[in-house]
Amino acid sequence: MFGEIGLDLRRPWFTNRLHKIVLSIRIIWTLAKIDPLEESKMSSAAIPVHVALVDKSGHVNATELAEVAGALNEQVQADVAPAWKVAATVGAYPQTPVGTWGIELHETINEPGAAGYHADEHGQPYARVALSDGEWTVSVSHELIEMIVDPFGSRLHTARRPEGWSGPAVAPRVRYLMEPGDPCERITYEVGGVKVTDFVLPHFYRSSGAVSDVGYSHMGAVKAPLEILDGGYISFFDPHSGRAFQRFVTNGQTEDVELPAEGAMHNLREYCDNHARAFRASP
Numbered sequence: 001m002f003g004e005i006g007l008d009l010r011r012p013w014f015t016n017r018l019h020k021i022v023l024s025i026r027i028i029w030t031l032a033k034i035d036p037l038e039e040s041k042m043s044s045a046a047i048p049v050h051v052a053l054v055d056k057s058g059h060v061n062a063t064e065l066a067e068v069a070g071a072l073n074e075q076v077q078a079d080v081a082p083a084w085k086v087a088a089t090v091g092a093y094p095q096t097p098v099g100t101w102g103i104e105l106h107e108t109i110n111e112p113g114a115a116g117y118h119a120d121e122h123g124q125p126y127a128r129v130a131l132s133d134g135e136w137t138v139s140v141s142h143e144l145i146e147m148i149v150d151p152f153g154s155r156l157h158t159a160r161r162p163e164g165w166s167g168p169a170v171a172p173r174v175r176y177l178m179e180p181g182d183p184c185e186r187i188t189y190e191v192g193g194v195k196v197t198d199f200v201l202p203h204f205y206r207s208s209g210a211v212s213d214v215g216y217s218h219m220g221a222v223k224a225p226l227e228i229l230d231g232g233y234i235s236f237f238d239p240h241s242g243r244a245f246q247r248f249v250t251n252g253q254t255e256d257v258e259l260p261a262e263g264a265m266h267n268l269r270e271y272c273d274n275h276a277r278a279f280r281a282s283p
Contacts, residue, residue: 048087049151051144052100057107057131065092068137071194072144078191079218080145083201084180088148101125101147103140108132116273117143117153125151138188141196142181146269150178153269156237159207162226162247167256170238170245176205176226177235177268182276186231187221228254235259235272246276 053069069092076088096102101124109130117127127143129136156175180199187198204216207225216222221229228234233248244259259275
């Protein structure tokens with residue numbers, strides 16, 4: 001047929017074009033087969049980042065700040081990086097250097113929505129932590145881990161909806177916002193004498209029924225996928241309606257809530273974290 005319309009399959013231009021088409025098909029097929037977790041792991045590990053710990057309160061001296069930064073750096077290298085396949089380092093600085101991601105310490109943060117994770121005008125992540133909130137090293141560890149696992153606060157993974165969901169009707173499979181510190185945030189451990197937060201592992205977000213050989217949280221307190229420990233919570237989105245929901249576990253009681261559409265931000269983590277703080281502050 002090709003001969004009838006004047007195409008010579010032996011010509012170099014046709015062969016090169018055919019090779020390009022085949023290569024494009026192979027690339028698309030390969031990307032389609034990549035697990036969303038694995039894809040994000042590869043991209044995170046390929047571009048290491050440096051996080052600056054900066055005291056804006058005037059109450060943390062340089063020696064203590066350096067000791068905490070060193071412990072956080074050790075936590076990242078020894079615990080977080082191997083589990084989540086990310087690459088990052090942490091250092092203490094008087095000001096956030098250009099080209100780094102910053103975590104700022106403030107004495108108090110009274111402005112609604114000012115604490116926790118944010119993105120600057122260029123979309124780069126930074127965080128603010130209040131010393132008045134209590135164990136500030138745990139809070140910094142929490143923000144640090146979530147920052148390097150999901151730098152832009154919008155990483156989602158699809159899995160079954162929470163077991164026993166009692167909130168508004170949602171699809172059988174929903175999209176979870178991947179915040180490794182939230183489901184087990186009351187669990188802590190020490191690194192070099194500095195208290196840091198526990199965090200869930202990638203298999204926490206899988207609901208296929210297969211048992212994980214490495215567990216579901218670093219300290220092993222989480223025993224099953226999508227399990228929320230006391231004092232923790234999880235955020236997810238219905239893929240059909242686009243509505244956002246959260247599950248909280250407090251003093252052994254589970255509460256399932258829908259997030260209001262008002263105040264929705266382009267950054268999903270800011271949106272969900274602000275509503276989580278508001279929920280916990282409510283009577």
